[in-house]
């Protein structure tokens with residue numbers, strides 16, 4: 001059976017390095033904090049060209065810590081994309097504030113700056129933009145809007161650690177676009193550990209100090225608690241695994257991108273002869289952007305038929321995401337928001353296997369008989 005994300009193939013390739021790193025932690029007796037965490041935070045910072053890094057227990061915790069550091073209050077509103085994983089909206093609501101759902105661009109599937117602009121009101125405090133499926137959100141426009149209205153921006157790069165955007169001749173990296181940026185190290189993410197994990201990134205020392213306190217019971221030093229915080233720690237074993245995988249990320253990302261191009265080619269050729277109503281639309285990667293392809297997601301006009309073909313070929317698939325967030329039961333009461341592009345996307349998206357250890361040519365060979 002083809003795995004949706006081939007984590008065992010990845011472990012096989014790095015087994016020697018991983019086992020050494022894991023054993024060293026187990027033998028060290030230091031499982032929380034310590035040199036592995038410090039080294040990982042430094043290496044993540046170096047990868048991003050230098051910024052403050054705070055590791056924590058998950059991407060969801062990272063969002064909660066970021067919102068807390070930005071002093072989110074119950075009367076506040078935060079604009080979030082309507083089409084993504086629930087975490088950004090959930091964290092806003094969990095802290096008692098109100099998520100306001102912005103529609104997406106129909107081609108890139110990213111949060112739409114026009115929709116964001118239309119939703120800004122007197123209670124709006126900030127924007128959480130998600131780097132959906134591994135491509136950075138349109139931060140240049142979002143920043144402009146945020147600056148005009150005195151809002152903060154959180155970049156949710158849970159799916160995009162390693163993605164780039166070409167700006168003025170330079171490649172800027174995901175996790176550098178927000179006042180605070182976050183990522184997730186959930187195992188299937190482009191940079192994943194063997195459990196839950198996450199990290200926060202910022203250029204602001206003040207925010208970094210605050211986030212470090214919040215993640216450590218609000219403490220500035222041992223048993224001195226300045227503010228109310230939580231316990232959100234990445235453990236040393238996960239840090240050791242991440243350090244090995246981070247060392248290989250720059251080799252893996254081009255392979256993920258080549259795998260995505262193989263699918264692109266296959267579906268582009270298919271579309272030339274596809275019967276009416278059966279076209280497969282590809283997520284547009286904006287010029288100058290590189291995606292981590294956390295997901296390779298297409299939009300099938302007739303999704304049931306597409307899924308039938310995937311099942312026949314025994315290729316695993318996922319629906320990211322089957323419902324716009326404003327329609328989720330926890331948000332839908334009295335929510336009359338209109339996000340037609342998010343609704344449309346949720347009815348047509350299908351994700352295919354695409355990590356650096358996925359045999360995409362083998363998958364395409366299996367699909368060919370069903371796509372003729």
Ligand SMILES: Cc1ncc(COP(=O)(O)O)c(C=O)c1O
Pocket residue numbers: 058059060061084085087088130156158159183184185186196197198
């Ligand atoms: C866009 C996005 N944000 C946040 C999260 C939450 O990350 P975690 O599962 O590490 O809490 C995820 C996880 O899938 C995600 O995709």
